[in-house]
Amino acid sequence: MTIRNIIFLGLILLGIVIAMVPENTTKPYKLTAEEMLVEVQGAAEMVSADDVAHWVISKDPSLQLIDVRSPDEFQTYHLEGAINIPLSVILKDEYQDMLDQGIKMNVLYSNGTINSHQAWMILRQLGFENNYVMQGGLNYWFDTIMNPQEPSVYSADEEFAKYDFRKAASSALGGGGAVALSAPAKTKADKPKIIRKKKKKAPAGGC
Amino acid sequence: MKTKYMNPYLAGVLLGLVLLMAFFFSGRGLGASGAVKSVVVTAVDIVAPGHTANSDYYGKYVGEGKSPMKSWLVFEMIGVMVGGFLSGALSGRLKWRVEHFPGITANRRLVFAAAGGILFGFGSQLGRGCTSGSALTGMASLSVAGFVSMMAIFGTAFALAYLLRKNWI
Amino acid sequence: MGPLVPQEIIGADWNLFIAFVIGIGFGFVLEQAGFSSSRKLAGLFYGYDTVVLKVFFTGAITAMLGLLFFSLFGWIDLSLIYVNPTFIWSAITGGVIMGAGFIIGGFCPGTSVCAAAIGKIDAMVFIGGILLGIFFFAEGFSFMKDFYMAGAYGPLKVSDFFGISGGVMALLVIIAALVMFKLGELAEKKWPREEY
Structure with a gap:
């Protein structure tokens, strides 16, 4: 078989394969399992309800509360100034700018801490910084703060x-x-430092 | 037909792999006219710095901390010269000459080469990239601009081929 | 994983060095394929030598398949790959002017640099022409700015334009290319010519 025929055959076969497989639309994780383990063990993503209360009262401009519960639950009750990004739609592009940023401190909360933690894990693995979880969730908030x-x-x-x-x-x-x-x-702990986001370079190129 | 050149399909695969490496390492494709633009910008900047700073066009490339020659495409094109020279040396094709169809004079060839260069330079800026930067790279990344450029370039060249046949056949 | 430099897996300082190495590969392949000869390049438009068609399309398809497979394996993040934005009117007009430049001058910018590197004086003159052409464009830019920016569609992909997957698009391009290759080979048989 000549080089020409080998290349023709190769191209057409690869073309058929690539046309049949579904496109890879998954977002690549930036953190490895080991890195995640270290982060989780450090528990640095947790902020206490007392701190959150303090920041809410002092109207800390860098605080952004994010309610990851369903819109219904959000309608019924939510913390002052919170926005609603339900866990199920957290990967939608429209929320990316809010979750992947370097200006605000996002504090995620749900009723307990399971959903907020799930959301945090996903965001963290995508490499997003400045997202935190409110310790104890809303239940704890009611018991202790309210x-x-x-x-x-x-x-x-x-x-x-x-x-x-x-x-x-x-x-x-x-x-x-x-x-x-x-x-x-004097409960106010040191506020987590907001990590400036590296400017995401728009892909450059062209003549 | 006996040829002194590489099998075109094999050369194409290699070209594709080079382009793929550019994507994989630098996230961008190949180009050529952009490097020539950098040379123009630099030259004009040396001759008339005030003019470049105020220009809509040059202004994008000059100013504090910007040096148009320190660009990806400039280094890539320096590489092209080296690579082309190496290949020519290996295959024994290094020679000063004006290549032209025997039916025309060398001077006629040079005049047409200059005219074609002017058109290509102008068109590459209007079309945001030349055959490599817009058409080849654009097609590989499935960009509409790439396919449009490719069809416009080759379509026009085919359409005008009859008028210019005396230069080539 | 990739692209390595935009994700800072390789430092940005290396980018220019990488550009240089890639350029060497680019120049070498172009010269080996015969793109340093204007008569070979122009051959496509008269049917006696269709090497441009073969190399150009095989190259574009190989890289296209490479990107799609790399993305499939998770080796490259396609959202970080530069897709040149579409400005439809300037792309068509620019392409038409470039096409005229191609058949008149016998080179395109990349091939002219490659040809100049092995001593083709016509290629050097062509490069001089490109410098002038770009200069003219830059000087006249303010008059053309509106036209230059008209018909903007952003970094639009053909696959999205037709509403099909990138893979199906690639297969269609491959089929079209193979048909063209066959036509090119027939043309070479019909109008045979000695190689120079």
């Missing part, structure tokens, strides 16, 4: 400070415990 329980008298001072803050936060956020806003609680 209806704080007074600690027992034997608790450490720290617990009382937390309680005071929560009561104050609860009132500021329209919850049950109505108490004058007291000390600016």
